[in-house]
Amino acid sequence: MKGILDWFVLFLVCSVLGWMLESTYRSILAKKPIDSGVLGGPFIPIYGFGALLVEMVDTLFRYHHLGWKLALCILLCTLLEFLVSVFYETVFHLRLWDYSKMVLNIQGRVCLLYSLFWGLLGLVYLEILQTQLLWLVGRIRDVPILGVIFIGFTVMFAIKVISSFFELGTLKAMKATLSNQFDGSGIEHILRLGFHVNRRILVAFPNLIKSFVNVFLHEVNRRANLPAGFFPFRKAVSILFHGSPVYNDWEDWLFFLSIEDLLANKAVQSMSNYRHHNGSTLEHALSISQASWYLAGAFGLEKDACARGALLHDFFLYDWRDEKHPHHATMHAGIALKNAHRYFNLDEMEKDIILTHMWPLSDSFFKYRESVLVSLVDKIGSTRDIFSMISGINEEIAK
């Protein structure tokens, strides 16, 4: 390595290799293509910085034992990952990854398993890739056509860095606005910002959506625990906590009255025949519908549209565990809307609630605040259902 240019070439080449490695790994795990990283294809800079650290260790400790170099790689790359996580959280208020459920983690930013993985990658770099990569760096420096291609990549990299700063800034603003949930003009701001968010980044970092949902849930819980006068929040928390609708008092009766005509329909009733998470699709839809109805009332939104849209949000009428539906997650909102059209006259808001409830997995972004509400409530309800399904399976195994 001759000078600063060589180090930059190595950084960019390894950022591309890192993107290829991580996107392949995540795509295999998710069984669908995932464009990993904040910048998206084809760069993940943390791998480039990691390669520079490993190269630096090798240069400074050339004549030391490999085990010593490996230990340093693990330490420095773990420190790098920790600092990058702190950077995104400090600057953008976003937690891009969260290892808090992993063994031996520090603040959920780094964990033993991934640190060992970084060490293994360092070892692969030193033992297998280093010679070829340094040869490639020299070729890019010396062969004009490769130099021109490299300049093209550098320009692309610079554009991606700048645009990602704008995107992450938008997400930061969305999260901040979510804290003033559904009050005043706050939500209008989310709807405006939403059109500027790159869906890819939310699919690549599911933890971001989790943090949005947590902000919302925290707010609902906080209001539920305020002194008297907040029973809709308490009702919604209770419905979501138990995962089933309630029929105890006059207010509950009013809710069922608002969806009476839908419930009288045979196709809607048939949702009880399809399993969904740990219960039937009808039970899930009813609990999301009732919790949304109460929250919509508390936030001054259209209660009935929320109740009706939410009842039909999973009106896809098949068992999604079936192998015939491999694209269920991205397709079922559209299928539910098509089925709903067949039986009912829906207004624009109800249509939007059904179509956007899977955002960011679906293409359509919310047009109404009611759609944001139902989508968040569905995410909370579905997460609760999945946890109770897993604990149910664990109890079965324990027996």
Ligand SMILES: [Fe+2]
């Ligand atoms: Fe759904």
Ligand SMILES: [Fe+2]
């Ligand atoms: Fe759902």
